[in-house]
Amino acid sequence: MLVYLQMIENEDDKSKFIQIYRTYIGLMFHIASKYLINQCDREDAVQMAFEAIIRNIKKLSDVDCPQTHSYIVITIESKSIDVLRGIQAKAGVPFDDNTEGLSIDLPGDNGLADALAQLPARYREILLLRYDCGYTTKDLTSMLGLSRGNVQKLIWRAKAALREALEERRDFC
Amino acid sequence: MKQMITDSDIAMAAKAVGQSMRASLPDPKLCPYDPTPEYVDRILTLAEMNCSRQYSSDKKLWVKRVAAVFLAGIIGAGAWLSVDAEARDAFFSWARHIYENSIIYSFFAGERLDELPDCSVNWLPNGFEQTMETGGQASKTKVYSNGTSEIYFDWWLVSDTTENAFLSADAEIRNVRVNEFEGDLLIPDDTEMTSELIWIDSEKGVTFLISAYLDESELIKIAESVSYD
Numbered sequence: 001m002l003v004y005l006q007m008i009e010n011e012d013d014k015s016k017f018i019q020i021y022r023t024y025i026g027l028m029f030h031i032a033s034k035y036l037i038n039q040c041d042r043e044d045a046v047q048m049a050f051e052a053i054i055r056n057i058k059k060l061s062d063v064d065c066p067q068t069h070s071y072i073v074i075t076i077e078s079k080s081i082d083v084l085r086g087i088q089a090k091a092g093v094p095f096d097d098n099t100e101g102l103s104i105d106l107p108g109d110n111g112l113a114d115a116l117a118q119l120p121a122r123y124r125e126i127l128l129l130r131y132d133c134g135y136t137t138k139d140l141t142s143m144l145g146l147s148r149g150n151v152q153k154l155i156w157r158a159k160a161a162l163r164e165a166l167e168e169r170r171d172f173c
Numbered sequence: 174m175k176q177m178i179t180d181s182d183i184a185m186a187a188k189a190v191g192q193s194m195r196a197s198l199p200d201p202k203l204c205p206y207d208p209t210p211e212y213v214d215r216i217l218t219l220a221e222m223n224c225s226r227q228y229s230s231d232k233k234l235w236v237k238r239v240a241a242v243f244l245a246g247i248i249g250a251g252a253w254l255s256v257d258a259e260a261r262d263a264f265f266s267w268a269r270h271i272y273e274n275s276i277i278y279s280f281f282a283g284e285r286l287d288e289l290p291d292c293s294v295n296w297l298p299n300g301f302e303q304t305m306e307t308g309g310q311a312s313k314t315k316v317y318s319n320g321t322s323e324i325y326f327d328w329w330l331v332s333d334t335t336e337n338a339f340l341s342a343d344a345e346i347r348n349v350r351v352n353e354f355e356g357d358l359l360i361p362d363d364t365e366m367t368s369e370l371i372w373i374d375s376e377k378g379v380t381f382l383i384s385a386y387l388d389e390s391e392l393i394k395i396a397e398s399v400s401y402d
Contacts, residue, residue, distance in 0.1 A: 023201050023202065024201050026205055066191065069201070102197070102198075103197075104193050104197040105193050109186075111186075112186040113193075115186075116190050132187040146366075149369050150367060152325055153323065153367065162183070
């Protein structure tokens, strides 16, 4: 944890980070293990996730609140997929941009919520960050390292994918 | 007919999915974590590397301080600002700072418009037509599509002390002109990302942004066709 603490200047932020580290590190490795077989790769993903958490520490609420919990789950999922993408690129294997997110229990409404839960990881992540965690487009530009235009594009595409998924569910039924 | 999905519908669904997601995972407090000796070694190595990274962080801070002094110099030394009080209020002064992976536009002086004027794009590449329009008093977006690709056109109001930051990691930044205005073109190394053209109407205090998978000439042609309604 030493290296992470060195990256944070403010004492309150350090204290918050220590709590996050202690509370979530086990869960983060658990989630990384869903995507990555090799322990070194899992450690890479967890490290990348903590670096993202540090950059956005001021935007995070209480350590135990649902918003922070969701943000950390989404972040480690995203970084695990990034590491997986890098591994496959090195192996010359094309990466599927529609990689699924973590397998979760469906909310059970047989409608919009179930469709959203089953979206590809990148679309589900952006919609959860925007609408469940409540981050604005402006927040997301710095959190994700994307320009405002690209954040908007990602949200727009996620909504289009959601609409399409919902239509397919209705046609099937 | 396609059913409309509103933002509040998505928000309700997202809350339900967020709840399910958290409930599907083990309690964070009950997840065991036992670092391997190799991981501890890596972290210690990273700690040593981070000490040298602190130097470059300090360097960035130095650049920011210089930029702040430069800005203060602009405000203090701009002769035209002292000549005519109306001119000082009417026009926005702004400065652009390019850092390692971002461009920050800082605005000062100028009186913000009460409402953002509507704008139209009067030239588009073949096949594109408007598919969406959103926004409010201070910012608006129009989206154009040809079925396979989109063009995003955003514009928004700026005011005294506004700062707009654009992240440009791994992108080439080119200074361009859009009619009589100065602008920046960001061309990313990653072909998955759109190119972006930003320019500022300093008289009205409006920033414009076009994001699309288009080349420089097409982006500038679109930008130069933008007019206030």
